[in-house]
């Protein structure tokens with residue numbers, strides 16, 4: 001392997017279930033992800049609306065409604081959340097979402113986070129999992145075994161809409177680890 005001097009060092013990370021004490025740190029990671037990565041795919045007013053209601057209380061309320069969150073942290077690092085995933089049982093389907101800080105992307109953290117959410121869905125009896133994927137994440141979800149089932153708009157708190165891709169992954173008894181084309 002050739003190591004270049006300007007290469008970013010690989011992050012050490014571990015994943016654990018998030019609790020109420022983590023909600024503010026999750027919100028900070030969510031905002032970083034939206035404002036840095038999301039901004040590469042959407043115009044500023046959409047990015048602004050996307051992050052407008054992101055705060056710790058949002059996750060505390062979601063946890064109270066039985067949504068589960070998993071977060072990646074860097075042992076010995078600055079203590080910030082590198083990224084997070086979630087699983088919830090929606091009105092019509094099991095749903096997930098994954099967000100990673102810009103400084104932590106393309107190191108397998110998002111995929112590891114997704115696998116924990118996928119395992120939670122399987123444990124809850126899901127046979128499929130859905131996501132309204134942002135344009136910034138379509139290739140990521142595809143790499144993790146999702147297929148596009150449609151395109152449309154995701155309604156933001158602000159009333160604005162953001163373009164998204166509706167994606168679905170069938171879950172089998174083989175469980176997590178069987179992640180489509182990814183590794």
Ligand SMILES: CC(C)(COP(=O)(O)OP(=O)(O)OC[C@H]1O[C@@H](n2cnc3c(N)ncnc32)[C@H](O)[C@@H]1OP(=O)(O)O)[C@@H](O)C(=O)NCCC(=O)NCCS
Pocket residue numbers: 033034037038097098099100101104105106107108109110111112131132133134135136137139140141143144182
């Ligand atoms: C999408 C996101 C979660 C991916 O996180 P990540 O930690 O970089 O993902 P991984 O390192 O596990 O990537 C796994 C594979 O997905 C694909 N992938 C991930 N990001 C990609 C990108 N920007 N472009 C193309 N392919 C990508 C690649 O195949 C990658 O494997 P490789 O790095 O070996 O090529 C992250 O980019 C993000 O937070 N985006 C902004 C927020 C967002 O839109 N989240 C989804 C909300 S629905």
